[in-house]
Amino acid sequence: xxxxxxxxxxxxxxxxxxxxxxxxxxxxxxxxxxxxxxxxxxxxxxxxxxxxxxxxxxxxxxxxxxxxxxxxxxxxxxxxxxxxxxxxxxxxxxxxxxxxx
Numbered sequence: 001x002x003x004x005x006x007x008x009x010x011x012x013x014x015x016x017x018x019x020x021x022x023x024x025x026x027x028x029x030x031x032x033x034x035x036x037x038x039x040x041x042x043x044x045x046x047x048x049x050x051x052x053x054x055x056x057x058x059x060x061x062x063x064x065x066x067x068x069x070x071x072x073x074x075x076x077x078x079x080x081x082x083x084x085x086x087x088x089x090x091x092x093x094x095x096x097x098x099x100x101x
Contacts, residue, residue: 023095024041024042026095030093030094032093036049036052053069087100
């Protein structure tokens with residue numbers, strides 16, 4: 001029925017939120033993510049990276065050097081993530097607990 005689907009959807013969203021919060025605390029505690037990783041983190045903004053890039057461009061122009069920049073579009077990367085590899089990577093980083101049982 002529709003009601004069952006709605007309840008399951010809410011439960012999945014709630015469990016996803018719990019995982020997200022737990023991993024966020026773990027990432028912060030062990031400094032897993034570098035400060036330049038600004039997306040989807042509390043207290044960080046992706047605009048910071050735009051500002052840093054702009055400063056680098058201005059500095060390169062001021063001193064007359066060529067600045068090379070590479071960007072990577074990860075828009076479609078996550079739906080195709082190999083989940084077994086992701087779990088192995090998390091385990092190697094030290095994630096433990098009932099989640100691996």
